Amino acid sequence: MKHKDRNDCWLLIxxxxxxxxxxxxxxxxxxxxxxxxxxxxxxxxxxDVGLSDDAREQMQKYYIGEVDATTIPTRRTYKAQTSTVATHQEDPGFLFKII
Ligand code: HEM
Structure with missing residues (x-):
């Protein structure tokens, strides 16, 4: 999981x-x-992408090893994006008195 950027990227497939x-x-x-x-x-x-046999063949060049399956988290925790709720925070400038 540490290998996740442009300078160091590993994939687990x-x-x-x-x-x-x-x-x-x-x-x-x-x-x-x-x-x-x-x-x-x-x-x-x-x-899901359904890559060609050629792509699958190319992969072998980058193979570096197997992973211990017990160390893979079963579920990835996604942080839900905070939705942008429209709020009207401006001062309305006047008030109605509701009786
Ligand atoms: C070592 C791993 C991978 C190799 C060697 C590889 C190789 C390729 C190759 C050769 C193509 C050209 C189209 C084809 O031959 O099918 C391709 C297209 C593509 N790959 Fe990968 N790929 C790898 C991993 C992935 C992964 C992990 C994803 C996504 C999660 C991905 C997403 C795509 C997409 C979206 C395309 C474009 C498909 C299209 O043009 O219809 N690839 N890849």
Whole structure:
């Protein structure tokens, strides 16, 4: 999970770890998707894209090892984005008295 930026990016796909640091700029799907797939189990993201056999073959170049599955968090905790609630904080300038 520490390997998650442009200078050091590892991916975890199907229990295998890939060091894609050198590949980031060459990835035709873009750098961002790979960075977004780091720091977690990227298996589902990867399978959802449905990459070609060629892509799967290329992956082998970046394979660096297996991960101990018991150390993978089962669920990633996402911090919900705080929604922008429109509030009217300006002074209305006048008040109605409600009787
Ligand atoms: C070592 C891992 C990976 C390799 C070697 C790789 C390689 C490739 C290659 C060769 C392509 C060109 C299209 C194709 O051949 O299917 C591609 C496209 C793409 N990849 Fe990856 N990829 C990897 C991981 C990922 C991951 C983890 C994601 C997303 C979570 C991803 C998302 C995409 C997307 C969105 C495209 C564009 C698909 C399109 O043009 O329709 N890739 N990748």
């Amino acid at each position: 199907s229990g295998k770890v890939y060091n894609v640091t050198q590949f980031l700029e060459d990835h035709s799907g873009g750098v961002k998707v790979l960075l977004a797939a780091s720091e977690k189990d990227a298996t589902d993201d990867f399978e």
